Amino acid sequence: MVKCCGLVSETNIPVPLKNISVDLQVQDHIVSVSSSLQYVNEELSPLEAVFVFPLPADAAVCHFSAKIGEQEIVAEVQDRQSAKDQYDDAVSSGQQAFLLEESEESSDVFRLSVGCLSPGQKATVTIIYVMELAVQADHALRFCLPAVLNPRYTPAGSGGGIVSEVSSVSAVPYSLSLGVHVRSSNPVSKLESNCRLDPVEFLNSDHTHATVSLSPGHMFDKDVEVFVYYENTHQPTAVVEAGVATAPPGSLMADPVLMISLYPEFPEEVMSSLVSQGEFVFVIDRSGSMDCMMHHGEGAQMRIQSAKDTLLLLLKSLPMGCYFNIYGFGSHFESFFPQSVVYSQDTMEEAVKRVQQMGANMGGTEILEPLKHIYSQPCFPDHPRQLFIFTDGEVCNTKQVLDLVKSNVFSHRCFSFGIGEGASSALISGMAREGSGHAQFITGADRMQPKVMQSLRFALQPAVDNISVTWTLPDGVSVETLSPPIRVLFRGQRAIIYAQLKGQSSGSCEGAVMMKYNLKNQPVTNQINFTLKPAQDTGLAVHRLAVRSVIGRLEQEERAGGADVEEIKRKMVELSIQAGVSCVHTAFIGINKNNRETVKGPLLQRRVPTQRQSYLFGMPAMGRMARSCAARVLGSPPMFMSCAPMMMPQAQMMKCSATPPIPFYSSMIECDEISQPEEAEPQQDPLLQLITLQKAAGFWELGASLAHVIGKAEDQVTNQKPDKVDGSVWATVLALIWLNGFKKDDQVEWQFMAMKAVSWIHSQKVGTLSQCVCAGNLLLDCQVSEDMLGI
Template sequence: MTNCCGLLTEKKEPVPLKSIDAQLEVKDHVATLVSTLNFENKEDKPLETVFVFPLPGDAAVCHFSAQIGETHIVAEVKEKQQAQEEYDDALSSGQQAFLLEESDESPDIFSLKVGSLPPGESATIRLEYVTELAVQADDGLRFCLPAVLNPRYQPQGPSVQVTSVPASLVPYSLSFSAQVSSPRPISKIESSCSLEPLQYLNADQTQATVKLGAGHKFDRDVELLIYYKDAHQPSAVVEAGQASAKPGSLMGDPVVMVSLYPEFPQSVMSSLAACGEFVFLVDRSGSMSCPMNNSTPQETRISSAKDTLLLLLKSLPMGCYFNIYSFGSSFEHIFPTSVEYSEKTMKEALEKPLKHIYSQACIPKHPRQVFVFTDGEVGNTKEVTDLVKKNAGSHRCFSFGIGEGASSALINGMAKEGGGHAQFITGADRMQPKVMQSLRFALQPAVEDISVSWGLPKGVSATVLSPPIKAIFQGQRSLIYAQLTGQSSEEAVCSVTVKYSLAGHPSQNQLHFKLKPAEDSGLTVHRLAARTVILSQPPPPTNKKIFKSYF
């Protein structure tokens, strides 16, 4: 199997994609990306092609349109089978048609079918999506524009050879710019790629813009890290409803997005003893021999996974329990059951091949923490995350995406469903703080009895749109979306309170905010809230799939 990202014919032959222009707008910790793709048919006959590309697994696609000559086409969201039938009918009648689909196997893979593109004709595709930016161990907000769509293995399929695309063969270029704004000053913006100097747009440095350096080949992920001063300040953004939408509906009412950074009582944290059972699950499939990225081809994903595992092992507290498993076409484990951590057992573990996890009974008084290291190249993301969710009552899952192109749907999905935390390791420079943060979270006891309550003025009510909070970690952001119904003064003071139990000690965190809507926020918060509602719905009773978009 070869890398399948790009514009392809039905025979998997490449079609010249002339350029990609990506415009990123970041408001605090929410990002909106508008991508414009330009390509042309250089054949002497009409061409049907497929453009396959990755998106963040938790993104909400909110616009898709195409321009061919003077014709402008704006997409409509329809049930998947109906959309496919209408696309086929359009092609059979000689009409131009486009079809954007989310993969059945993984929600971070989208395919765009470009049907009946005339000879010599150019087409421009515009795709827009919104997503939340994850907070990193060093308090940076991470945005990643994936350049690589790694092959995804099906568990029942035969082993396949994986090859990467050399930089010299990337047939198109990328122009990328980002505009960032926040209530707090922007301290710096870093990237895995060369950037032009950061340009501040105002005196208090709350607005800035940055661009990719000239001549960038889209041969590796574009990772952007945004740092704000006082990043851990809780906040609430109220967004006004759409004037044309029906009052009382999701799009017609105001929606609030609450960002909390819980701080646990020091008296409770200092009294807790470090304990636990740590099970490390390491991917040793063929794709793990690929380079971490194109800029450091000598560093492989498996070597990075080993380095990450070694750092974790050396940091475990004495007296806890651990085991190591590995998986590829089969699975094995080092110890029949988890053993007590000591200098002797750690050395013994490191001398043996990495093995896959084997199911075993939990050890009393040592809550089990499962650490998964993988590049995410599997074709059954939903099955894996469902399995993690099923066992979340007795296992917390902490996931590490190794290398560029790691599936965000799999890595984030496992951590979300398993009540843990996700990290992405793309190089050795930021490995240690990420590893130590996940270990610190794993040593923290599970927070229980989480509840959310609202203090609102008379006549106003809140309907929580987010699924129940499953995990809370010290200083880590928790997001809550809620629809606000009713009328009151914009200056009215509201509150939201999160209560929980930490090691048997009741605790709470509270945030006060006003009902006044934010300026120039558009419908970003509404779209993210709508995505949250869609993803929390049970699956349809048939095998038909509703496309995950909100227009």
């Protein structure tokens, strides 16, 4: 039996969110998201509802309104403290009020307070935000509607603020309706989702306008991902958006703003070459939440086990002679070696043994200290440092972490991986952005290994550097670039540039921007021409995203300190209010001033409960102690916090960092031990077994273990070996044939191992390779050519 102390009403009925309705308006690679939350106060007393929810880290929240009956209250952006004071005054006097504020610790967490709902009163809250869509490996643009907000671990001595108010409670069934409308300058080739969609409807003959909806009856029990595919994906785009006539002259909102999108297509012959040098540092989250399942479908692994399997693959894929190290972190951290070591058979074997012993047993999630330690280590000449960070993203000091990564950007590149639903987009995307790397999110039934190996390919590819941007504009027009400099650009990454256009042209209405960079010491140029004539129906999305970019840069300057902190804050508040975009120093405030009847009676505070995972805090409810894990959220804005009057205050609980978060949650849960049947030993994946057997130099040894993996008896494998062929050469050829013949679909995972194997075979100067390949095909009943093997 499991009891969860959740926040319910006095009649044991949770504060009900009836429905979530989301509308996506996609214009090329920008999306405007309108989320409406419908709920009702079913209690007999006036109510204040408070809930916390996730939004994408780089989203610009630009609209907040509430509708009660026929009365609509549109909120305004104001100074944060002033907005909170107005809200408190309104609620204490019985007026209806609404407050939306961003977390000071992490830009992907918001809190919404809805004050003074009368008994039986219905309300609909609408939040609108705009954001850029991330590019995936297959060129799709990805939108994610988060359904999960993980509890954020708060180190001792730090105030968690809004992020510490997140926890999980009992299951509450919310339904979701979602519509997607796409308009593009390029034809839409397809729309896909991880959830069931109705058939796509194209609204014109050239397929540049399409719409699709989530199939009815969807319960918001997991993140919803939507993928948009365009034809001509590498075609650059430019959009000029007109300013606001009523904005102060010369301000960002008054002038036109230009958005340039460049998605370079790099030559295959250049990008297929891989470097063999580097220092590879793998940083693995080993906090208690890594004992959660990767997803809730059939065959799901624990997060820590998937990370261990991925580490094994990475260790086998590294080039000989590079440097490497592995860190594990939780409430403390440890490293496999005092400093990075040369990659060899001995160091690899030692690392593999220690990886196999790793567990999610290091308490809370404190990533700042291991990063400080890593950055304090001297770099190796001619071996650029590549940092791979794996975490489910449950930290509260996100902005401190990002500042640290940014301050060390010239000594390393950072590749980050968000594991499981609810990983902080602010942390994962931010570390990659500030570290000039690449971010990946592993959600649902995604396999971690392909995405990680894609990032390893990026790390091993020649760096695109010395990036410069030059403008060609008519006389009388000048440009101020609003985006931060682009330091590194990978294959498959999009470069977005925002610029404010100042002045007026008396002649030409054409301009151009040229991006130059070096790729493998070769100069490359991308140029796009554009018209200064503003586009139609952009709805200030470009201005607001530009403002969000500027505010983000000002936030970092503010945290860096100095004499101009107050001036920086003033600029942020001014920009935020002018653009109607929230920031850390502002908030949306709406008060129903037309309500003639003030609410009477004591005001009850309710924190809207969230859905609990079917695995209680990541472990089966029967027979295991509870562990901290993802709180199931219902809505994007549906992720809501919960607490109960009988509990210790959440912020106080989250400060207790001497031990992992387990005591916080076990104090809320009573579990009766129930015996479980012994589970059968799971069969190991043959591919994983083959990976384990490969030596650091790239070859396999002939023996019973290899024969078992490829499904043959040892004597069969030995007897079929061609005469005068070394056993390791024969074994390596067999392994390559088996990979190409039986695991072709997983090639992205084993391609680097195969490249090492082929390189090793070439070093052996074997004269009978054709005979080996023929014999191997005969033994394994395959038809793999030497060209397919690369030998």
